[in-house]
Amino acid sequence: MAVKTIWPIDHSCGHHSDRDLSGRPADRRAGFAEWLATQECTACWRASKEANEQDKAAWLETKRAEEQAESEAWSQQYRMPPLVGTDRAVSWGVRCRHQVLAAAYTALVVEGDTSEVDWEAVEESARTVTRAGWWIDQRSSEPDDLSELLQAATDADRPTENPYF
Template sequence: MAIPTSFPVKYKCGHTEQRDLSNVAASKRSQLAESDFFATKAGSDDDGMVCNMCFKETRKVDKEAFLRQLMLDTEAFENQHVLPELTGTEKQVSSGLIESARRDRFTVLEAILESEDFEDRRDDALTAARTLTWGGWWTNQLGYKERRITNNYGPEEYLELILDGAEQEAKREPSVRIEAENPHDWKPAE
């Protein structure tokens, strides 16, 4: 019979949860599980740990507070630098893509403005950013996970993309929306 590796452990939040103790020597697993180590001594600050459920709940609240503060900072930045409202389809607005694009625009422009390497290009960056009002452009070109993290972009790449985007936007013909006739939207002859 093998010595078990999973034991019920009590945490400082008061919950008990099964925990894999296979990384602990077999002779000490049972003793560790029965001790108050996870409730009083474990954790990064040696004051105990909370269970996974409580940890996830705390993280969720922290993330919501972080996003609320980020949107407040975004709005203040937009007002301070007179940035236009971003536009998008109804679906983009309802899905939160426009809010995400606003956060992307804020964090990218803030990185450029705070960089000492681009002091002389700050006005160019803001002027170019004001012409890019389609929310999808910001998420497609400078979305946080998809573009900036994956490609390891920094202020230099941000500036290059914004200036290029503004140049492309200036060359683009104003779009005329053509309402196509739907061949399936007909009534049968009576």
């Protein structure tokens, strides 16, 4: 007699289904059927997943709004100029600028040996970079590299003899 291929499953969510387990080796069907009984049925699993994704999306939206408000307040407090770019890039750039400069301040001044006077020069240089895309591009940079990156950004703004090189 052949091992059955259709197994009745009473799922943990209370639903019943008949599962075709012919794709599994005969000696593994019973164990898999037992495991399936500890799981929700496919429809309940999908509904749960969709609800979790909606919860995650709502949480992320709230988190982004909080970060945006904090970054804009920080920008006003430290007299940072508005950024230039698309609406989406500007809001992202404001958050990135805040995160980059806050991380650099912590690493260089609070934990490092950069003086407040030297930091003010870095901050003043940062005020000259108003392209949102630049701040987005630097979001993963190391705090120690900030001065050099800002120098390169301000040097790039200067006209050259041949703008194509």
